[in-house]
Amino acid sequence: MRSPPIPEMATQEVQLSETLAHLKTESDTLKGKLEEERAKLHDVELHQVAEKVEGLGQFVMKTRRTLKGHGNKVLCMDWCKDKRRIVSSSQDGKVIVWDAFTTNKEHAVTMPCTWVMACAYAPSGCAVACGGLDNKCSVYPLSLDKNENLAAKKKSVAMHTNYLSACSFTNSDMQILTSSGDGTCALWDVESGQLLQSFHGHAADVLCLDLAPSETGNTFVSGGCDKKANVWDMRSGQCIQSFETHESDINNSSEADREVAIYSKESIIFGVSSVDFSLSGRLLFGGYNDYTINVWDVLKGTRVSILFGHENRVSTLRVSPDGTAFCTGSWDHTLRTWA
């Protein structure tokens, strides 16, 4: 396959490998220093701090609503700020807006592609964004005119070079944050479709993202197939922090300089596809690939409850904006609200 090396090329190769070796040493030294610094500050474990906290009693949570209507696997869902409406997307290309409280379907859009992996509700409640294998994120304003075809008013906002894995509106209807299988995240202006900022740093597909608003500006975290979770500054596009962990891909992120606790049990075999915290952060809900939902006490690290109901993998899980319930979407074509 290779031709015999010419003398000049040989020296070039030697130089290149020397530079590589030099860079590698420098990188390793710095990483070592970083580890040292981190270790100095790690003075206590979570369960020690949580010792004086009261344990939790029995939890009784049930399915309160079942939303049927999708023709195929439900891949993603999001809550509206009004605490009762949700948008969900599925493998058959349909995006449905429901009033989860009455279980009525309010809007339905058929996307031109299948596998709609991401959907999000706009903060105003007047639009939804969705995307997937079409590599785009499109925004649909929600019209109440029954005769109007929602697809007609569609706006293509984001363009990636690979599938769209997650999308989220930032503080307003005007900006969308997306993550993609092409390894990048991006921030877009909805009105013009202009790319405002792009975030490079993942070595493989980025599967999820979550916003972390703070007083000093906005950050968000993204997780990917490279087993890393990166924290980004939305304004500068820089990666502020990176966490390397897990044995497998990071499918979900919701927000310390190191891994604080691992929630696992010997009898839990299958991986978790989606997680979310309760309003106070005391409970962690996980939707698993073995069709169940496990509820964890974050501080004590114990499993509080296990919920059954879905007949296939749980693909998405989100707590409602006021924390009164959480909703799960599953490959069994349904969504369930639990409280």
Next chain:
Amino acid sequence: MTINTLAKGGWHRDQMACFRKMEKVIVAMQDPDMGMKMRNQRLLITVIPHAMTGRDVINWLMQKYNMCEEEALHLGGMLVRYGYIYPLKEPRSLVLRADESPYRFQTPYFWTSTRWPATELDYAIYLAKKNIRKQGELMEYEKERYSVLHKRINHTWDFVVMQAREQLRASKQRRKADRIVLECQEQAYWLINRPPVSLTLSTFRIYFIAHFVCVCVCVCTFCLCLQIEFCRRALGRNRVKSSICLEGFVKYSEQYLSHDPIMQGCLPSNPWISDDTAHWTMNTEVVPIPSRLRVERWSFSFMELLNDAMGRREFMTYLEKEFSAENLCFWQACEDIRHGENSRIVEKVEEVYKNFLAPGAARWVNIDSKTMDKTLKGIQHPHRFVMDDAQMHIYFLMKKDSFPRYLKSDLYKNMLAKAIVPQEVKKSVFPFMRRQRHSSPSPAQAVAQASEEEGRA
């Protein structure tokens, strides 16, 4: 950019992790001391050794992992579904029954994780054996696959038939009990591991790997440089001790505990449980009298106060009394620039400058000279974040000064006193009398109406 790394046997690494966990459970179940008690089971007239009942399995799981019956049934069901335990009666029904139905452990030779993906040849031999033994008793799908395979690997069909005959002859020499057991094992294995029809990916993989290696070296240097850059920046960052960070989290969750409906319930009732939307009605964005929990929450942090529309309104009233309302107005205008449309940034920045920053402006805000100079220079080339420094300065001014005083003020204290604490309404005594679930106006409707009115005006 998806780079698949297939582990041994062609399984993805997360699948392998699941298999390993299941195998751990299975090994524990077969432990001579702490494992399950096996016995001989009767299958019609034959006695099968080393078998157990479904009920045994569930009891063992419940005891070992301290779980309820429902969960044990679920976990046991998974073990059957993935072939680690197979049923002796009704082998096609891969379900764990909590009764006297007999089950056996699958031999490790046939474990899903240790077997290379089942080849077509193996499957062809198995089907041929079955065909010879029980003439015409193949299932529909098995008949289909048999004919497909017959066409596809016709060149080795003699070998297939010969192998099948040999294997059948060897098995005839075994004791009946062993033979039944081996047949069951094999059948269980093939029920789960039928090979799919797929292209040979091996050739694609070779090309990809070769190309990948060439690109790798160039990318390596670049990656290392990035890593070094990242480490340098990370070392320069401020860090906090774990204890401080974790204690902060514990405090946060304790503070918000009473606001967490899933933890402590909500008043008058959780709408999802009682079908009564009173809780939402009482907590809409703008209400005549807010609830007590809501007003208390304003005191948790300045951000909480500002995030609540009513809280912001109350705070504005307070600032007006103190003649510093322009601070909050300025902050709101800056937020609007930061999160608004790209196309209107320039005009909004102009407005803000005119109203808040220009000398002699109607609502001039008090910013230190350094920040003011920087902002004014930035305004020459307005962009989304041009007001950030000024906005931050005013935010922290309000947070340190006006906010604590507001919390101590009569305005806030009266609000807190007036605030409602709703009565708890327990779920209806007659559970089958479901309340009418009323729909609510869609947020999209409110906006549509508003723009209609604007159009008319």
